[in-house]
Amino acid sequence: xxxxxxxxxxxxxxxxxxxSSIGTVIxxxxxxxxxxxxFFGQKIQLWTMLWNAxxxxxxxxxxxxxxxxxxxxxxxxxxxxxxxxxSRLNSLMEHFLISPVDLDPAGIVPxxxxxxxxxxxxxxxxxxxxxxxxxxxxxxxxENLVEVSLALNTIFRIVRHFYxxxxxxxxxxxxxQLQMILPLxxxxxxxxxxxxxxxxxxxxxxxxxxxxxxxxxxxxxxxRKIDKDxxxxxxxxxxxxxxxxxxxxxxxxxxxxxxxxxxxxxxxKGKISMVVMIDAxxxxxxxxxxxxxxxIGAAIGGIGTEKFKIEEETSKFKIPLYAIIxxxxxxxxxxxxxxxxxxxxxxxxxxxxxxxxxxxxKGDTIIIxxxxxxxxxxx
Amino acid sequence: MxxxxxxxxxxxxxxxxxxxxxxxxLYIGIVVAIIGIGLAFSSLTTLRKRxxxxxxxxxxxxxxxxxxxxSFKKVRLFxxxxxxxxxxxKCTQCNxxxxxxxxxxxxxxxxxxxxxRVSTSQPSSLTITVCSA
Numbered sequence: 001x002x003x004x005x006x007x008x009x010x011x012x013x014x015x016x017x018x019x020s021s022i023g024t025v026i027x028x029x030x031x032x033x034x035x036x037x038x039f040f041g042q043k044i045q046l047w048t049m050l051w052n053a054x055x056x057x058x059x060x061x062x063x064x065x066x067x068x069x070x071x072x073x074x075x076x077x078x079x080x081x082x083x084x085x086x087s088r089l090n091s092l093m094e095h096f097l098i099s100p101v102d103l104d105p106a107g108i109v110p111x112x113x114x115x116x117x118x119x120x121x122x123x124x125x126x127x128x129x130x131x132x133x134x135x136x137x138x139x140x141x142x143e144n145l146v147e148v149s150l151a152l153n154t155i156f157r158i159v160r161h162f163y164x165x166x167x168x169x170x171x172x173x174x175x176x177q178l179q180m181i182l183p184l185x186x187x188x189x190x191x192x193x194x195x196x197x198x199x200x201x202x203x204x205x206x207x208x209x210x211x212x213x214x215x216x217x218x219x220x221x222x223x224r225k226i227d228k229d230x231x232x233x234x235x236x237x238x239x240x241x242x243x244x245x246x247x248x249x250x251x252x253x254x255x256x257x258x259x260x261x262x263x264x265x266x267x268x269k270g271k272i273s274m275v276v277m278i279d280a281x282x283x284x285x286x287x288x289x290x291x292x293x294x295x296i297g298a299a300i301g302g303i304g305t306e307k308f309k310i311e312e313e314t315s316k317f318k319i320p321l322y323a324i325i326x327x328x329x330x331x332x333x334x335x336x337x338x339x340x341x342x343x344x345x346x347x348x349x350x351x352x353x354x355x356x357x358x359x360x361x362k363g364d365t366i367i368i369x370x371x372x373x374x375x376x377x378x379x
Numbered sequence: 380m381x382x383x384x385x386x387x388x389x390x391x392x393x394x395x396x397x398x399x400x401x402x403x404x405l406y407i408g409i410v411v412a413i414i415g416i417g418l419a420f421s422s423l424t425t426l427r428k429r430x431x432x433x434x435x436x437x438x439x440x441x442x443x444x445x446x447x448x449x450s451f452k453k454v455r456l457f458x459x460x461x462x463x464x465x466x467x468x469k470c471t472q473c474n475x476x477x478x479x480x481x482x483x484x485x486x487x488x489x490x491x492x493x494x495x496r497v498s499t500s501q502p503s504s505l506t507i508t509v510c511s512a
């Protein structure tokens with residue numbers, strides 16, 4: 001069947017054929033679209049971008065509802081509340097924190113730290129109120145779950161705000177900026193949905209690799225709570241007296257490792273040979289998950305208050321600060337722990353071993369801190 | 380897939396017509412074929428992405444029970460209440476303490492790395508027991 005036959009049969013919509021003026025139609029269409037794009041090109045692009053953004057907003061709204069429903073289901077299952085927790089959960093999902101004024105930045109860290117403590121306590125007590133039957137571990141997991149719902153709600157509200165604002169003002173550049181960051185925002189939202197499932201079941205997440213490594217060094221040792229949600233144990237490590245610390249598990253906790261390191265250094269009158277911090281860190285695209293790198297500095301994320309305390313204390317006593325990171329993506333960090341990350345545990349311990357051997361002497365006291373969320377990881 | 384095959388068919392026909400001296404048909408054929416191939420590839424890519432996503436979502440979380448003394452290892456599906464370092468009773472092989480050693484997301488490539496001795500006692504719930512003794 002030749003093209004002519006196809007055209008005559010009308011399979012291409014009656015285009016072509018010996019008697020048709022297809023050439024004229026095509027060239028007229030070309031001229032018309034050329035003129036159309038000269039005058040309305042940006043408008044057409046704006047509509048396309050708005051159309052794309054509206055699709056993403058619908059997806060974000062669905063994710064937000066999904067996370068909220070999962071949170072409500074888990075609260076009802078674990079907490080057995082007498083009243084309907086929906087309205088209280090709605091108000092928790094709109095919770096916010098006003099950062100302290102930074103016109104005069106000196107002394108801002110303690111202020112921020114105080115506000116974070118207040119927020120954490122308030123959040124925890126609110127979660128306990130809506131889930132009265134939940135134990136401490138479950139309250140921590142539920143708190144994490146509510147945080148995920150809050151994050152998804154915030155993402156949805158912000159994206160919708162810029163979408164509607166751009167639509168209202170027909171601002172091409174506002175929508176352009178939104179469209180440019182949307183793939184990354186969607187990636188983060190999808191990761192948060194994965195996190196909500198892990199938190200509802202109490203499964204270890206990728207970020208927990210630091211506490212997981214340290215928990216292996218704590219097995220069979222006497223543990224004590226040194227600060228809010230932080231557990232320490234003393235152990236012998238390559239002939240050194242190692243003080244190992246991690247967030248208290250198996251509930252979802254990151255604890256306050258800054259305070260813990262400060263207390264340990266004070267208890268030992270500054271006689272600490274080195275501090276090794278182990279944490280999950282974001283990998284670059286193209287890098288393998290579970291790869292381990294070694295460096296200098298405080299390997300700890302978050303808003304910066306804990307990092308500040310560790311840096312301040314170690315610099316005060318001139319204690320060398322080493323970092324070991326396990327590479328993973330943002331999605332891998334908050335979704336159930338991948339096998340590659342779990343397999344990195346032994347390699348990371350070997351890395352710590354060689355780092356300690358090279359940089360301290362036998363009999364020295366050292367600190368090994370596993371940083372991260374210890375959900376699903378006991379001690 | 381049909382669109383893709385049909386687009387290539389149109390392209391082939393337009394080339395045949397060109398050889399017969401019908402230049403106009405060649406251009407129309409090329410334009411239609413390119414649009415068709417583009418549409419087909421776009422929908423195939425979307426389908427592939429969806430399939431990968433479904434595969435990722437289908438992954439299961441596994442719990443590894445391990446005995447430090449005799450290296451008895453049992454891999455099973457994660458259950459609520461499981462956590463790493465949880466003591467779960469006595470080892471069936473040597474009667475010493477058995478604990479949860481790891482919890483991780485199932486690796487689809489895992490069955491390729493065959494362990495020393497594997498026995499499945501509960502095929503419906505994926506339980507793999509490995510004993511190095």
